[in-house]
Amino acid sequence: MFSKVLATAGLIASLAINTVNAIPTIEAVGAKFFYSNGTQYYIKGIAYQLTEADPLIDTTQCQLDAVSMEALGANAIRVYHVDPSADHTGCMKAFADAGIYLFVDLETFNTAIDPDHTTWNQTMYEAYAKVMDNFQAFENTAGFFIGNEVIALDNQSLAAPYIKAAARDLKAYRNSKNYRSIPVGYSAADIAQLRPMLQNYLACGNNASESIDMFGLNAYEWCGNNNLQTSGYDILNQYATGYNIPIFFSETGCNTVQPRTFEDQSAIFGPVMNGIWSGAIIYEWIEETNNYGLISYGPSAAATAVATNTNIVAGISRTGTPLPVTPDYSNLQAQWATLTPTGTASSAYTPSLSPPACPTSTAGGWLVNGDVALPSLGQTLSTDASGATATATATTSSAQSTATKKSGSNGGKEIAGMSAGLVGVMLGFMYWL
Ligand SMILES: *[C@@H]1O[C@H](CO)[C@@H](O)[C@H](O)[C@H]1NC(C)=O
Ligand SMILES: *[C@@H]1O[C@H](CO)[C@@H](O)[C@H](O)[C@H]1NC(C)=O
Ligand SMILES: *[C@@H]1O[C@H](CO)[C@@H](O)[C@H](O)[C@H]1NC(C)=O
Numbered sequence: 001m002f003s004k005v006l007a008t009a010g011l012i013a014s015l016a017i018n019t020v021n022a023i024p025t026i027e028a029v030g031a032k033f034f035y036s037n038g039t040q041y042y043i044k045g046i047a048y049q050l051t052e053a054d055p056l057i058d059t060t061q062c063q064l065d066a067v068s069m070e071a072l073g074a075n076a077i078r079v080y081h082v083d084p085s086a087d088h089t090g091c092m093k094a095f096a097d098a099g100i101y102l103f104v105d106l107e108t109f110n111t112a113i114d115p116d117h118t119t120w121n122q123t124m125y126e127a128y129a130k131v132m133d134n135f136q137a138f139e140n141t142a143g144f145f146i147g148n149e150v151i152a153l154d155n156q157s158l159a160a161p162y163i164k165a166a167a168r169d170l171k172a173y174r175n176s177k178n179y180r181s182i183p184v185g186y187s188a189a190d191i192a193q194l195r196p197m198l199q200n201y202l203a204c205g206n207n208a209s210e211s212i213d214m215f216g217l218n219a220y221e222w223c224g225n226n227n228l229q230t231s232g233y234d235i236l237n238q239y240a241t242g243y244n245i246p247i248f249f250s251e252t253g254c255n256t257v258q259p260r261t262f263e264d265q266s267a268i269f270g271p272v273m274n275g276i277w278s279g280a281i282i283y284e285w286i287e288e289t290n291n292y293g294l295i296s297y298g299p300s301a302a303a304t305a306v307a308t309n310t311n312i313v314a315g316i317s318r319t320g321t322p323l324p325v326t327p328d329y330s331n332l333q334a335q336w337a338t339l340t341p342t343g344t345a346s347s348a349y350t351p352s353l354s355p356p357a358c359p360t361s362t363a364g365g366w367l368v369n370g371d372v373a374l375p376s377l378g379q380t381l382s383t384d385a386s387g388a389t390a391t392a393t394a395t396t397s398s399a400q401s402t403a404t405k406k407s408g409s410n411g412g413k414e415i416a417g418m419s420a421g422l423v424g425v426m427l428g429f430m431y432w433l
């Protein structure tokens with residue numbers, strides 16, 4: 001009797017604990033994200049790629065970082081590369097316990113869509129599906145990217161239908177497996193000549209099964225003490241107005257003015273933008289030689305230290321207790337602490353948004369003419385068929401190069417936009433390239 005009562009009490013207690021620990025899932029409705037409890041979700045994210053192959057397998061490290069990120073005010077991480085055969089349970093729990101969600105890229109280093117030899121095929125599809133299989137099970141997985149900056153130059157827009165075809169096939173796969181409707185989106189380089197055509201094209205058309213579920217922009221326009229006008233964010237905001245799916249900054253954090261003060265966060269979460277945008281992901285967590293870090297794991301060492309200390313890769317310690325980079329970490333913390341828009345409750349949100357029109361092509365500009373039939377699985381882009389690529393603009397102004405510039409974790413794409421001399425210099429310093 002007594003023991004039965006105790007057992008029942010224990011069961012109730014454990015149910016209560018489970019309820020407390022469970023993290024609400026995130027869903028996309030119309031142009032916004034919501035927690036499953038109905039509160040709007042704004043991303044306060046951090047790009048997180050401590051190790052090239054997969055930063056989500058070292059549970060102890062994830063726990064240390066999750067605690068520091070929670071103190072910073074973050075509620076999301078973005079990871080570019082994962083190993084779908086690894087066990088991510090410990091790391092995903094560490095982040096869930098801190099209220100932190102994951103946006104993860106589905107492509108791997110050797111399966112990303114290549115704008116110079118554009119194809120979408122079975123090998124790539126199966127690789128993306130494996131990442132989805134692995135991460136869909138975690139309640140704090142918030143979104144999948146079909147690619148990061150696949151289109152890195154203004155003359156690469158013919159790759160866009162291949163991005164859409166990949167999204168189509170992975171969304172169909174998700175649905176066929178009865179996975180949660182985790183949004184499948186794209187993370188774009190901010191290329192002035194393709195605005196707003198790329199974001200509109202990826203969302204356009206009458207068949208939602210063939211368009212992306214969310215759009216992320218990697219924007220480095222707002223440096224130092226800018227404002228909505230001088231940064232160009234007012235233009236971005238204008239282009240995002242009326243967009244039918246969630247749009248957010250999938251990377252931001254210009255570092256040409258030091259220290260970083262993250263003034264753009266007050267705009268993104270402020271009254272002009274917070275009804276249109278769903279937040280921002282700051283580039284990046286770990287301090288590397290490119291100077292975008294919010295924390296470090298100790299002083300950098302000589303690159304030769306790699307031979308004696310496995311924590312150190314390319315001269316940078318990659319494990320340990322995170323130590324804030326000052327004052328950048330506390331600057332971001334102070335910004336985020338004051339920026340908590342209420343947003344809209346899902347119960348009060350009944351969007352009647354239409355997809356944007358599919359843009360028509362212009363010579364030397366956007367090269368995809370309207371709502372073209374998407375490539376089928378196995379198709380390869382033939383550039384000589386239309387001759388369209390021959391008319392692409394030859395040069396990118398230096399101002400635009402600066403706007404799209406960054407570094408890092410999923411490098412390689414940025415290289416193409418730089419001068420050969422600069423590429424040579426940067427190769428000497430940037431590990432992930
Ligand atoms: C929904 O969950 C989020 C995250 O845990 C929390 O911040 C918010 O207050 C919750 N909303 C409601 C209505 O309980
Ligand atoms: C798909 O494309 C990739 C990259 O071009 C290639 O390595 C792979 O062999 C292709 N797979 C198939 C099934 O054609
Ligand atoms: C929408 O697109 C999906 C995926 O390509 C296709 O299976 C479906 O038939 C399309 N629906 C309509 C009404 O065309």
Ligand SMILES: *[C@@H]1O[C@H](CO)[C@@H](O)[C@H](O)[C@H]1NC(C)=O
Pocket residue numbers: 153155389390392393394395396
């Ligand atoms: C695209 O632009 C880049 C940089 O301006 C140039 O090197 C490349 O040849 C162009 N590609 C095509 C297909 O025109």
